[in-house]
Amino acid sequence: MNEQEAVPGVRLMSALVVRAPFDASILPAFEAKGGAVDIEWAPTTVLMDNIEKGARGDAIIVTVPAMDELVQRGIVDAASRVELVDSRIGVAVRAGVEHHDISTVEALVQTLLNARSVAYSLGGASGIYFQKLIAQLGIADQINAKASTIPQGFTARQITEGNADVAIQQISELLVVEGVEVIGPLPEAVQSTTSFSAAAFVGCENADAVAELFDHLRSDASAIAYREKGLELR
Structure with a gap:
């Protein structure tokens, strides 16, 4: 050009x-x-x-x-x-806080259960997959009882707005939001x-x-x- x-x-x-x-x-x-x-x-x-x-x-x-x-x-x-x-799915937390262990499926489950609230998007590919994943892991009821869900957009904004302390989304989408850190991708065994x-x-x-x-x-x-x-x- x-x-x-x-x-x-x-x-x-x-x-x-x-x-x-x-x-x-x-x-x-x-x-x-x-x-x-x-x-x-x-x-x-x-x-x-x-x-x-x-x-x-x-x-x-x-x-x-x-x-x-x-x-x-x-x-x-x-x-x-x-x-x-x-694109791979990752996990984000507020910048500067302790990074939770998500290196194994067991560690991921514990991190999700220990979170005050988990944010995910109902309309995005990552959120659709995450809903299936937590159902397969047997923790859907516990997670959804405290989840901060959005119809679309960037889930990590729920962290910066104080609504959640963990966000799930495509890694590239998590990185759009300032003030959060991606602590890693989902474990390979449950990655999509x-x-x-x-x-x-x-x-x-x-x-x-x-x-x-x-x-x-x-x-x-x-x-x-x-x-x-x-x-x-x-």
Whole structure:
């Protein structure tokens, strides 16, 4: 892309998972090259609901299963699809407090049970998985009796607002919130990796700008930015 020529702004619908690296360096670098992006941030489930109601943009970033559905239904252009990042779920606490042990499943269970309140998102992929996990571990009733749940957004804000002392979410999403620390990923035995894809909507009139953006999102510099925020370029 010519640095002297600005491309039309891309209207992007995006899952929250990439917000931290996008805000930190990926989007500023794209804008420095003349690009422009207008982003609607929401969990994949919310974006899919909005699409069902007729919402569209130029491009979208959602989980792989959701993208598979959009391709099958002819809503996005399969030829434009790129695989973007893999994301893991982590645990956060307030910055400066003692880091609880979550190195094993048993330790994780004890940390969750000892917490005053555990925050998770009802609409996000991590929260949907966490609900299944605590049910499998046999602690759903105890956790949900004191949980600080949100419909969507960043769960770690429940820590900074004083509502919870432990937050569960994609690591990259936890890192968006200042004043908290990620104490680690979930133990491998109960970890869930979520993969995300990007694609242009069928009939997109801004295809060249979308292609420029997708190339940038998969660049070596972007790969480094993802890694710094707990993601891995696919």
